[in-house]
Every structure is written in structure tokens, then in C-alpha cells.
């Protein structure tokens with residue numbers, strides 16, 4: 001594999017500054033609505049808040065990779081005296097919970113850093129977090145060239161894992177006969 005220069009985009013999360021306002025969820029779901037900004041539904045957001053005011057827990061978590069199966073072992077974190085639930089820090093769209101799934105189709109959601117044309121100056125959730133709990137950073141690195149899966153391929157992979165390859169092939173054949 002050849003090496004290529006790549007901009008690594010990072011969002012640093014300062015949990016002590018987050019007050020759980022959920023502006024990040026609202027703008028993310030709105031930015032990714034079709035058409036853009038036509039609706040706002042936190043269930044469609046690619047950032048979700050773990051929000052438990054009675055335990056003083058406000059934890060923004062970004063949607064990461066799709067996981068076909070849930071973990072057999074779980075972790076629990078205690079930080080500054082606060083005990084977080086199992087899976088709180090996990091970014092996966094996984095069968096054991098409802099977050100990071102498109103509510104109508106069940107297809108996995110993943111943060112895309114607000115890729116846009118022309119590009120956004122900063123991801124929308126960062127722009128809308130007035131408490132500066134989300135801090136955007138960029139750096140350049142040399143990395144192995146990778147084959148990037150398109151959104152459609154990620155969705156197809158999820159459907160194949162859920163329903164099996166043959167059912168997906170049969171459904172596509174049925175749809176194509178109708179057109």
C-alpha cells in the first residue's frame with residue numbers, strides 16, 4: 001500500500017464544559033435531514049448525549065463504526081467519582097441498543113464530520129456548542145492509502161449482516177423487476 005498525506009480531523013470533548021443542552025444533536029440531525037435543514041430529530045443525530053443530571057453526567061458521544069454483534073464483555077468507567085453505565089463511551093451502532101440507527105430504516109448512522117460541498121469551516125456540532133465543550137482540531141499525517149466505503153456500501157453491509165446475502169439479492173432483484 002502506498003502512503004498518502006491525509007488531514008486527520010479531531011473533535012476533542014471537554015465533558016466538564018458540557019451542560020447537556022442538546023444543541024449538538026439538534027443541528028446534526030437538521031444538517032443531515034433530506035432536504036438539508038428541513039427537520040430536526042435527535043434520534044437521527046450522529047452525536048448523542050448521555051445525560052443524567054441527578055448523577056451530574058453529561059457525555060457527548062459520536063457515532064462510529066457499525067457492529068454486527070454486541071460485545072460479550074462490557075466495561076464500566078468511574079471518573080472523578082462518577083460511575084458511567086456500560087456502553088456509555090461506546091461509539092458503535094450495535095444490535096444491543098437503539099442509538100446511532102436511522103429510526104425509520106434501522107440503518108446505522110456514522111459521524112461524517114459534516115462533509116459538505118463547499119466544506120464547512122468547522123463541523124456543525126462544534127459551531128453550535130456555545131459552551132465550547134466540543135473543540136475541533138486538524139493535523140496532517142502520512143497514512144496508508146485506504147479504500148473508503150461509501151454510505152450506500154455501509155448500509156448494504158448492515159443489511160447483509162441483518163438479513164443475509166441471499167435475502168438482500170432477492171429483494172434487489174424484485175425491485176429491479178418493478179422498475
Ligand code: SF4
Pocket residue numbers: 027028029031045046047062063110111112113114123124125126
Ligand atoms: S461532526 Fe457533523 S456529522 Fe459528526 S456529529 Fe457533529 S454535526 Fe454530526
Ligand code: SF4
Pocket residue numbers: 017018019020021022023024025049060128129130131132133134
Ligand atoms: S451542544 Fe455542547 S454543551 Fe450542548 S449538549 Fe452538545 S456538547 Fe453539550
